Amino acid sequence: MKVVTHSGTFHADDVFAFSVLREALGAFSLVRTRDAALIDKADIVFDVGGIYDAARGRYDHHMRDLPRRSDGTPYSSVGLIWRDYGRAALSRLVPGIGEDMRDVVWQDVDTSFILAIDQADNGIASASQGHLALLIEAFNPTWDCTQSYDEAFLEAADFARGILLRACRQAHAEAKALSLVQAAARQARDSRVVVLDRKLPWEKAVFEDDLRDLLFVIYPNEDRTSWYCRTIPPEPGSFGQRLSLPESWRGLQEEEFSKAAGIEDGVFCHPSGFICGARSRESAIRLAEKAIAAGR
Structure with a gap:
């Protein structure tokens, strides 16, 4: 499988979108490019290409008629990828998660974590100092650095995976706690x-x-x-x-x-x-x- 995102400077949404796909799909070939011919041949394209068409695996959000959540909030690439691949990613991020918990954890991570990246990427919420979006952007090479953008992207993605993993496992723990408290209340x-x-x-x-x-x-x-x-x-x-x-x-x-x-x-x-x-x-x-x- 070939997956494409844009080359050059990266942001939190494309880094986390890649991290989600890596957990959901396992091994695949990633190409960071803006070459239209390479984009056209890819199985999944996110954050580049000018097309949003989930049925075709196209997940850009930079067009005038951009995809939005049900409340009108614009999606970023990670919001779109999490929407369609997040449930599959949870199988590796939270080993042993039951089907009864999957949607609950998916929703919790979406509203408490993914949404904030969507908002920051689309300029709806400001990314103040220390915001997750700026921490990810700090992985971009400085002007005097010899590291390539592709190398830095993968380094940022490894960092992002740790954050995503903890967010998912915390959401799972909260979902289990919710169930236990509900049971205790019924038995009180x-x-x-x-x-x-x-x-x-x-x-x-x-x-x-x-x-x-x-x-x-x-x-x-x-x-x-x-x-x-x-x-x-x-x-x-x-x-x-x-x-x-x-x-x-x-x-x-x-x-x-x-x-x-x-x-x-x-x-x-x-x-x-x-x-x-x-x-x-x-x-x-x-x-x-x-x-x-x-x-x-």
Whole structure:
């Protein structure tokens, strides 16, 4: 299979598009050129050629009538390639990913990662210092460098692969966490308290599933030597609490906290009243129950 993109200076969209194709298709011949004859003979062409026709494997986006997302945002080459080849790429980027997770992870990576490259490449969002787009562009050879653009492109692509891999695996981990929190919420004895058997991201499930009754989430620390009782914020990213921990607990530790909370193995209560802890699962659950009773 022959794949073509443009020669010379490269940007984040063509570098990441190549990285996605490499994972989706495996080995293929890449040619970086603007030669119309070579472009015409290629199986897949992206970011060059002046044609967008997915059925023919043509993925340019530099024409007046450029391809757009459903919300009107213009695609860059990586957005188009991810749309058509991203699901296949996930098989290598996230080994063992199940079909039940594939679309969820694909969508998460598209909206949280690929979209930002589309926006920057099309001038919709500015690429400030440190932006991923500028980091990739920094791989272009300087005027006094002997490295070729093609060599630099492949070096940038290796760097991009590591970022893409981490983005996909993080999205997969979040999707699995979402499923686990949803299951715990369904099994909860009290809809106001969810108990997790490990520490994992839970906020997304709370707000995407609209768990309006939930007030506390219980989970262990990494080595399971203690368990946390964490309040639920009123909205994502907020430092507020739907129900704060009792004022009489706040700022206390160990024996003082245990005595104030009425348990035997208390560890601490944060001064702001958003989290407290105990050394056992049972005590952490009791802390939530006592906080709910005190807040009535």
